[in-house]
Amino acid sequence: MIVDVHTHIPTHMDTIPSDDIKEDTQMRPGERVRLSTNVDDYLAGMETVDTAFVFGIRRRPTDEDSPVFPWKGDVNDTAAKVVSRAPDKIIGFMSVHPDEADVLQEIERCVDQLGLRGIKLGPNYQDFDPKSENAFKVYDRAQALGLPIVFHQGTSPYPQSPLRYAHPLVMDEIAMAFPELRVVMAHIAHPWHVDCIAVIRKHPHVYADVSGALIRPLQAYNAFRLAYEWGVLHKFLFASDFPVTTPAETIEFLQNFNEFARQYHMPEVPTDELEAIIHRDSLSLLGLK
Numbered sequence: 001m002i003v004d005v006h007t008h009i010p011t012h013m014d015t016i017p018s019d020d021i022k023e024d025t026q027m028r029p030g031e032r033v034r035l036s037t038n039v040d041d042y043l044a045g046m047e048t049v050d051t052a053f054v055f056g057i058r059r060r061p062t063d064e065d066s067p068v069f070p071w072k073g074d075v076n077d078t079a080a081k082v083v084s085r086a087p088d089k090i091i092g093f094m095s096v097h098p099d100e101a102d103v104l105q106e107i108e109r110c111v112d113q114l115g116l117r118g119i120k121l122g123p124n125y126q127d128f129d130p131k132s133e134n135a136f137k138v139y140d141r142a143q144a145l146g147l148p149i150v151f152h153q154g155t156s157p158y159p160q161s162p163l164r165y166a167h168p169l170v171m172d173e174i175a176m177a178f179p180e181l182r183v184v185m186a187h188i189a190h191p192w193h194v195d196c197i198a199v200i201r202k203h204p205h206v207y208a209d210v211s212g213a214l215i216r217p218l219q220a221y222n223a224f225r226l227a228y229e230w231g232v233l234h235k236f237l238f239a240s241d242f243p244v245t246t247p248a249e250t251i252e253f254l255q256n257f258n259e260f261a262r263q264y265h266m267p268e269v270p271t272d273e274l275e276a277i278i279h280r281d282s283l284s285l286l287g288l289k
């Protein structure tokens, strides 16, 4: 069983008008990432996995048109529509903004009416303080309802996204306040993987997802080797950050991981532990079984 815990909703349901096509040149240095996808592209990308979590990121309440997000319309309605195209495979997550007045009602709507089963937050992208009173209300409700939260962690190329809102040490304080909350720290909090490892080692229900690691091989080597030395590779969850990378190339990266170590005469990471990441039962770990 392969579970991808981090994929993004398509920007379009069906045909993508040519003037709607958006590409990014910063996420994968030297490459172009096509951010515009439709549901068929998305499901084709997910062919190699058994289950995937899909989500958008909700805008700031005041943002009409955000340069950060390629999606139009309500990201939670879209997540539910994507799930309806492959309900046995795709698990929808909501995204909410803690500073919206009706945030708790929106969580209720997403659970009861849309069938969404977790929450995606990007405090830096959404520009909210992850330690604010409003944010804590969201964590409290998520913990009570058994909704895991995937947090964007680490850097982003957008100048208006505050880095301190996505620093992994902040998650330590959230996990202390909400010990039963299931948390996924995205991207091993790149480039702060050392801090991320310290946090997931300490908290039984806090995990890291490996999405995007393959883009920077030396950083990935350090993150995985360090996680092995600290005994936390079992807290790494399989993820792609589709469409930024695909599950297929993430599997290939994990299966060929030690070629990089051998090339530079560095100590390897046990291949069985790398293979175990691919088959990790994230549904059970996050309480979604």
Ligand SMILES: [Zn+2]
Binding pocket: 006, 008, 241
């Ligand atoms: Zn992402």
